[in-house]
Amino acid sequence: MDCIFCKIANKEIKSEIIFEDDEIMIFKDVNPVAPLHLLAIPKKHVESILEIDKLEDDLTVKILKAISDIAKEMNMDKEGFRVVTNTGEGAGQSVKHLHFHILGGRKFNWPPG
Ligand code: 5GP
Ligand code: ZN
Numbered sequence: 833m834d835c836i837f838c839k840i841a842n843k844e845i846k847s848e849i850i851f852e853d854d855e856i857m858i859f860k861d862v863n864p865v866a867p868l869h870l871l872a873i874p875k876k877h878v879e880s881i882l883e884i885d886k887l888e889d890d891l892t893v894k895i896l897k898a899i900s901d902i903a904k905e906m907n908m909d910k911e912g913f914r915v916v917t918n919t920g921e922g923a924g925q926s927v928k929h930l931h932f933h934i935l936g937g938r939k940f941n942w943p944p945g
Pocket of ligand 1: 836840845847848859860861862863864871917918924925926927928
């Protein structure tokens with residue numbers, strides 16, 4: 833399958849990896865929109881959060897806990913940070929492999945653009 837995040841997960845494409853285990857990877861976004869901009873993915877290919885049922889419940893929880901741990905490790909918890917999963921074209925999803933943006937290091941507006 834021609835999926836850029838599957839290729840990042842299996843190291844066919846290089847990325848700046850922040851955390852990895854057998855099921856999860858967290859790496860730096862190549863085109864950051866905040867001083868801290870990471871992407872958390874399951875290594876298993878699912879298209880978006882709409883396919884979350886294709887992941888084991890344990891894995892879903894593990895991804896969210898990894899995001900929480902990384903946010904604390906990188907001191908994002910002090911000033912606040914944002915976790916986003918764009919879903920579908922209307923929300924600007926450009927890579928069709930489930931990913932959670934972890935954004936920190938600046939102020940974020942609400943509602944988002
Ligand atoms: P989306 O637009 O689907 O919500 O987010 C996709 C994100 O993936 C974008 O922020 C984009 O910068 C990032 N991205 C796309 N290709 C690559 C790549 O090859 N390496 C890394 N590290 N990030 C990528
Ligand atoms: Zn994929």
